[in-house]
Amino acid sequence: MADREKKFLLHPHAAEAWRKMKATAKSQGIELWLVSAFRSIERQNRIIEKKKKKGIPDRDIFRVSAPAGFSEHHSGRAIDISTEGYTALEKEFENSEAFQWLNNNASVFGFILSYPRGNEYGIAYEPWHWLYKR
Ligand SMILES: [Zn+2]
Known part of the structure; x- marks a missing residue:
């Protein structure tokens, strides 16, 4: 759209x-x-990987980003x-x-x-x- x-x-x-x-x-x-x-699962994966590379702890990443496969945006x-x-x-x-x-x-x-x-x-x-x- x-x-x-x-x-x-x-x-x-x-x-x-x-x-x-x-x-x-x-x-x-x-x-x-x-x-x-x-948002595709692949795209969600890339978003999370990018944050990990920046050294952001998992705890903080997953407070704001759903794990790949679990984001409502996949729907x-x-x-x-x-x-x-x-x-x-x-x-x-x-x-x-x-x-x-x-x-x-x-x-x-x-x-x-x-x-x-x-x-x-x-x-x-x-x-x-x-x-x-x-
Ligand atoms: Zn959203």
Whole structure:
């Protein structure tokens, strides 16, 4: 699917839900940008290997990155969202109007926040990461 600058891959149902959600948000003055979608197992492996080469301990890597094969991004149903004026994939996104909007409206389109603050998986809080669950 085409977004601003890159092409992203998503499961067709998730892609359609995303398009509707983005358009609805826009009609209400909220910009939602897609910053990542489908990611292959190989790509996840490369991300983790790169972090290991930098000397980042496993404990820290796996708090923020799922092991290859276990990322919700492999399903084509997970998206990372950003908006104007915020750095992608940073917790400050929670202060944006876009995040407030998502909290109030994303479930209508079938998207849920996978890793809320203090989640049961022990995964770092990710206000930008939403999963299409329908
Ligand atoms: Zn994500």
